Amino acid sequence: MRRNLVSRSSALRAVSGAVMLVAVASAPAIAQRSMGGNGLDDHMVRVGFGGGVSVPVSDAKDAFKDGVNGTGFVLVHILGGLPALRFAFSYDRYKLKQVGGLIPAPGDDEVGHSQILGGTAGIKLHLLPGPVRPFVMAGLGAFNVKDVIDAANSSASGSASKTNFGVDGGGGVEIKLGRLSAFAEAKIQNVYSKTTGVISRSSIQTVPVTFGLLF
Numbered sequence: 001m002r003r004n005l006v007s008r009s010s011a012l013r014a015v016s017g018a019v020m021l022v023a024v025a026s027a028p029a030i031a032q033r034s035m036g037g038n039g040l041d042d043h044m045v046r047v048g049f050g051g052g053v054s055v056p057v058s059d060a061k062d063a064f065k066d067g068v069n070g071t072g073f074v075l076v077h078i079l080g081g082l083p084a085l086r087f088a089f090s091y092d093r094y095k096l097k098q099v100g101g102l103i104p105a106p107g108d109d110e111v112g113h114s115q116i117l118g119g120t121a122g123i124k125l126h127l128l129p130g131p132v133r134p135f136v137m138a139g140l141g142a143f144n145v146k147d148v149i150d151a152a153n154s155s156a157s158g159s160a161s162k163t164n165f166g167v168d169g170g171g172g173v174e175i176k177l178g179r180l181s182a183f184a185e186a187k188i189q190n191v192y193s194k195t196t197g198v199i200s201r202s203s204i205q206t207v208p209v210t211f212g213l214l215f
Contacts, residue, residue, distance in 0.1 A: 048213065064097065067093050116143050117143065118168075140166070143163065180213055184209075186207060
């Protein structure tokens with residue numbers, strides 16, 4: 001358990017550091033792109049897909065086990081001197097830890113699960129040109145949180161869902177492979193849930209770590 005807490009804390013610090021780089025690196029990066037042309041992306045519209053793991057942090061780790069995620073997004077490069085617009089859809093799924101003494105239904109290994117469907121709009125900024133390109137990103141949007149309880153006690157089974165406002169931000173690295181690019185990214189995702197749902201909480205904070213391809 002100590003090792004898990006250390007790894008989660010390290011991931012959170014790393015992503016927080018990437019978000020802070022936006023303020024430090026945006027100005028010189030934009031100036032460099034304006035002086036030297038685009039040089040980073042040859043296509044106005046690019047599409048990306050990926051998947052990976054999601055780690056609950058803060059209060060969310062008391063309710064969720066580590067989960068999985070999938071994402072798809074569209075990047076739109078309007079001007080070479082500006083960050084790209086990023087429109088993303090995401091899916092995160094977490095097993096619920098023991099809830100109120102409930103036990104899983106026969107043949108199941110979990111008392112329930114929580115899934116988060118998100119849609120965000122934001123920006124993505126490359127920090128350096130070249131075949132290996134670090135980047136930062138940030139966005140805001142809406143997230144539908146659905147808790148599903150499937151316990152042996154049928155009277156406790158059921159589901160509840162609600163759509164909430166949320167924000168995310170983080171960074172990663174992109175490796176150019178000809179027309180395609182491989183990427184790895186991590187971000188902090190914060191959903192403001194207003195203490196609703198099967199498990200009471202004021203916000204859901206997680207760190208999705210994603211690997212994928214950009215076309």
